[in-house]
Amino acid sequence: MGAIITLSLLAILVLYLGLYNAKGALLPVTIAGLLLALGFEISLWNTDATPLYNGMVLFDHLALSFSSLCIIVTILIVLLSKEYFKAISDNVAEYYSLILFSVTGALLVCSYHNFAMLFIGIEIMSVALYILVGIRKRDLVSNEASLKYFIMGAFSTGFLLFGITLMYGATVTFDLEGLKQYVIANPQGISPLFYAGILLILVGLCFKIGAAPFHFWTPDVYEGAPILITSYMSTVVKVASFAGFLRLFSTVLVPLNDFWTPVLLTICIITLFVGNISALMQSSFKRMLAYSSIAHAGYMLFAIVSLGADSASGIFTYATAYSLASVTAFGILIIVKRKVGSEQFESFNGLAKTNPLLALLLTIAMLSLAGIPLTAGFIGKFMMFNAVMQDYHIILLVLAAINAVVGVFYYLRVVVNMYFRTQEENSKVLIPLNYQLVFFIAAALTLLIGVYPDFLIQLN
Amino acid sequence: MDNLFILLLIPVLSACILAFVKNSQTAKWIALVLSLIQVVATVPFLCNFVPDASMQFESTFTWIASLNIHFHLGLDGISLPLILLTNGLVPLIVLTTFGKTFKGNFYALVSFMQAGLVLVFTALDAFTFYVGWEIALIPIYFICALWGEGDRICVNLKFFIYTFFGSLLMLIGIIYLYHQTPNGDFEWASFKALQLPGGIQRYIFWGFFIAFAIKIPIFPFHTWQPDTYTNAPAAGTMLLAGIMLKMGIYGLFRWLLPIAPIGTQIYGAVALVLCVIGIVYASIIAFQQNDAKRLIAYSSIAHVGLISAGVFSIHIEGMQGAMIQMVNHGISVIGLFFIIDIIQQRTNSRNLSELGGLAYRMPILAVFFLLIVMGAIGLPLTNGFIGEFLLLKGIFSTNVWYAVFGGLTLIFGAVYMLRLYQNTMLGTLHAEHIQVKDVQGYEVLVLGIVSVFILYLGIFPNALLKLSEASVIQLIQQIK
Structure with a gap:
């Protein structure tokens, strides 16, 4: 209180x-x-x-x-x-x-x-x-x-x-x-x-x-x-x-799960597909993040669809991973927008040349959102998959796997822009100290949770 | 000194050090020294290894207690040859880049990938295995996409997404098995002891098989491979073809066969047919190739198809052949890709119709090339012979016709490999290639080492076969 x-x-x-x-x-x-x-x-x-x-x-x-x-x-x-x-x-x-x-x-x-x-x-x-x-x-x-x-x-x-x-x-x-x-x-x-x-x-x-x-x-x-x-x-x-x-x-509502599980399951699947497929179509990084946040809501619903003893820790881990990565991504978007003036994917072109550190931090955030091991996002996704498996919703899992693959496509897109494309204008952007602090905290936590998630999982 | 963590620690630390080296000259020497330290660290495992079927050098600690995940490593006769292959090839691959100007970040990625590979080949906990499996993918994606050529962005995105999809299917399988184990853990031993009913093993089989088949690649999951190999930098192609695809074949040995023996009995024949189709299909395409690198990429599909067919023969000779041929293929393919890279550096072309007669200007290269081609074709006294012989013998005992079609690799292989040799080394020398210089220095060293291994393993294959024999026999007994 x-x-x-x-x-x-x-x-x-x-x-x-x-x-x-x-x-x-x-x-x-x-x-x-x-x-x-x-x-x-x-x-x-x-x-x-x-x-x-x-x-x-x-x-x-x-x-x-x-x-x-x-x-x-x-x-x-x-x-x-x-x-x-x-x-x-x-x-x-x-x-x-x-x-x-x-x-x-x-x-x-x-x-x-x-x-x-x-x-x-x-x-x-x-x-x-x-x-x-x-x-x-x-x-x-x-x-x-x-x-x-x-x-x-x-x-x-x-x-x-x-x-x-x-x-x-x-x-x-x-x-x-x-x-x-x-x-x-x-x-x-x-x-x-x-x-x-x-x-x-x-x-x-x-x-x-x-x-x-x-x-x-x-x-x-x-x-x-x-x-x-x-x-x-x-x-x-x-x-x-x-x-x-x-x-x-x-x-x-646990005892009534026969009633709401089908409803929530449907919402969950629609959410995954709508979020991911729409995110795939975006040309603006900010709008992509908006749609991908819908998709992440879909993954987090997994834990509610299959309520169990570890639902809370599952959602908590996922939410932590997602929040850390999102804050990093939006923060870097602010810096890039200040320099280039646009929120399109193209404004990230060549960032790895001018600001390698910034590019690395954004890459970690994107890999975490995509759910690659040794980042927090993977642990979150793993726990969600694990939760759903308890009730053997295997079809849902296969659909989720397809969505995760779609997710990789648009998360890697910005990585591709940063590392493999170039831009004529090659000035380095200065990152204010407070931004550096936030990015480092977020990246360090992302990796820490990815490598040693136990302390977080046992909280709930 | 024989704790397996050392083999993980060294490459991870190397990657951390190398990431900060800006000067390319310093970076390559540091990378070479560090990878040689890894070789030295591997030696005790080879010396202290007892060639029986047991798990050795096991070490485990609790990783994620709340999910009952352990960081469990161990070596047996099946993983040891692959550890030797990985740690032996990385210094060679580093050496092949001595003529180029890569910065430390390139070598850092190579070391990081090495750590992932070692983790895959030693993990005895499915979660740990999966982490290694994915970790190895990230660095190679960046290596291929950053330093590649052509349409590297699209090609590598395809590669990444393809393999990631397969991995996720495997992950679903792993989580399913986790929920089946009596104590709820990810241990390889408890997965193996499950003995699920046949109806479920069918699904487990496909979940794992598709993941491995994409990595190997087995027809029809191979479509990412030729483009990725062709567009990758030479060192990246060597890592992919020399080591990385063995992850898939190792996965068949370590995970698929023991966990889903009934599934293998049901669908093993289907897998075998796919492998055989891949052999014939890739060989025919390899004939048509004018790009030397692409030709070897397709030949690689044919070769690994034969190796996988040997695994699915579930027969001692076939599986032993697969074990030794994995190592052989790794060594030969590195030699081949390096030679193509040398030719491309000297002549600015890989196109067979623009090359020819290089043997007159590069006699030393021509000799090495001939030896390596002989090894790839499988002539007696070279390493390929014993491997292919055992593989075909194993497949023969399963089904004569598979062996007949599989055996076509030998003939087809001879045709396209000799065509490759003929069109580059023999014939008339093009006027613009008058000035090309022969191989020297580090190039001779790499090719020399490769040739020594080709001959050594051709004459004394038992050195390798002995290591894996007991483990393979035990595996077969468990399946049957």
């Missing part, structure tokens, strides 16, 4: 800092606050998890690990934003503050134990993002993205609320423990309202994680938003939504 309170207060403090023009203090204060919140999360690790505040929130290992991941990724993104937001917007303080509010929402989604908290968490997380997506207020694309995200987001929240209401109608409770008792106590006589509720909640959550066929907003919003906001949305928001997804299904 300390983390959530800290972040809420911090966000307000940062707003005041902006008011009194203490622009230099924004970044250090934000980072310090995030680190403090992280400390709170870690300090709770060895305590017994019981639902707090009348069963509103629960800080078990699932909540703590996913919350910590959200905070760490946010720290990395905030580190990248040092110069970035001065260039595109005057409201730098609001930017930091909104991101902090959004993380607060994400933490609530990770640790909810009551549907009311899930709803509030998702709203806090999203409302801040509606503004952040449109933070370049004179940019039409950014405005369009913001509006689109807002309308679609409102719609999906509607579905979520409908679902929660129907479940309430069937069970007279918002509390996860109460819902669980209801499912266990009535193995035969579960109300049809409850089933309808499951489907509607599923739609609402699938929208948040960007799973097909509820993904249509993702590419446009991801492309229109400033790059750092895109990277925030495709990592932190996704991680938190998956934590929420996992908690609902693993605590309440």
Whole structure:
């Protein structure tokens, strides 16, 4: 709870800092606050998890690990934003503050134990993002993205609320423990309202994680938003939504898996194919990452399709690997865009000649996303495959293998551009110190998890 | 000194050192010295190896405890020859690049690949094996795509995606087997002890077979191979043909046959037919080639087709022949690709119709070339003879007709190899090639070493056959 309170207060403090023009203090204060919140999360690790505040929130290992991941990724993104937001917007303080509010929402989604908290968490997380997506207020694309995200987001929240209401109608409770008792106590006589509720909640959550066929907003919003906001949305928001997804299904809905498994399986397969095949067609690196994030949501759904004891560690490992690689990729995109002015694949041409280190770091990130051994992405993918094999969904695995191969094709494309194509203009780009720091942390963690993943897997 | 980790550690450290060497002259010497250290480190394993069927020099430690994955290494008669081949050929390949200006990053990739290969040939844990299998792919992709020629980008992407797809099928198979083992582990021994019902072994067979068949490559999974070989730099082609494709054949020995014996009994004949088709098909295409490098690429498909056919004969002679021929093929093919590279360096052409009469200007090369061609054709007293003889004998005992068609390699091989020799070395010398110089220095050294091995293994094949005999017999007993 300390983390959530800290972040809420911090966000307000940062707003005041902006008011009194203490622009230099924004970044250090934000980072310090995030680190403090992280400390709170870690300090709770060895305590017994019981639902707090009348069963509103629960800080078990699932909540703590996913919350910590959200905070760490946010720290990395905030580190990248040092110069970035001065260039595109005057409201730098609001930017930091909104991101902090959004993380607060994400933490609530990770640790909810009551549907009311899930709803509030998702709203806090999203409302801040509606503004952040449109933070370049004179940019039409950014405005369009913001509006689109807002309308679609409102719609999906509607579905979520409908679902929660129907479940309430069937069970007279918002509390996860109460819902669980209801499912266990009535193995035969579960109300049809409850089933309808499951489907509607599923739609609402699938929208948040960007799973097909509820993904249509993702590419446009991801492309229109400033790059750092895109990277925030495709990592932190996704991680938190998956934590929420996992908690609902693993605590309440496990006994009903005969009902939702076929639905989720279908969503999973459509998501994989839509994400991968669309990503294949893109000529913009940013748009490719947007579509590939859909595909990754599909892989992460594997663990929910086959809920088991190690689902949480599977999703956590995958989400960590994916977040680290994504932050690196988006960060390097910022640098390249600053130099070349375009987000197309061609702007990466010859990067290995001018900036070999940058090219190497991006290669590691791409190999991790593609799932090549000795990177974190492989361990994540391996655990997902492993989870699915428990239920012997072999067809799904073969389809996933085909998709992984398609994935290699577009991830290697940027590697090809960097190493094997050349560009006339051959000036070296300077990488700011904060960017170097973030890239090295991300690459080192990617390789560390790839070589010795045990410490991460055993967290959950 | 006989812990197998040393053999992994040396190339990994070499790669780390070499990655930072900018000067090409320094880089090649450091690379040579480091690869020779690896050779020295390999010697104790050869000396202390007891030629029986047991696993030796085993060492294991827990890698990922939560998934019960162990980093488990070991050597037996089947893996030792391949370790010798890998660690022996890498210094030779480094030596062949002495005339070129590669920076340290090239040699770093070679060393890194060597580590992956050693891991593949020693791993006794399926997860570890898979990691090595994929790790070996990344450096060779970069070697071929960075320093290659022609349409290197597309060709190598095809190569990468092709092999990656096969690997993923294997990965699914591995995970499936993991869930079948009583204790839930990835150990080779527990996979071997599974004895799954025949219906499931069919699928396991194809999952593994396609992965290996793409790497080897066996017809009809070979389509990536000629382009990749032709467009790769000479050293890359040597790594691919000399060592890397043996990963696939080794995989048949180590994983496919012991895990899916019933699957092999059901589909082994299909695999054998595919191998034989590949032999004939590739040989016929090899006739038509005008590009010398492409010709050898196709001849390589024919040769490895014969080797794989020997494995699927499940017969002591055939499998022993496959073991020795893997080493022989590695040695010969390096010699051949190096000679083509020398010719190309001197004349700027690999096109058979533009070459001819080079023996007048390059007599030393002509002698070496003749010897290596003899080895590739399989003339008695050269290394190829005993290998092909054993292979055909093994295949013969399975089915006469397979042996008849397989035996065509000998005739076809003689035709296209001699055509290659004739069109480059004999005939009339072209006017623009009057000035070409004969081989010298390091080139003579490489060709000399290759020739010595061709003759040594031709005259004393038992040196190699002894190593693997007990292990192969045990494998056959287990299958039957």
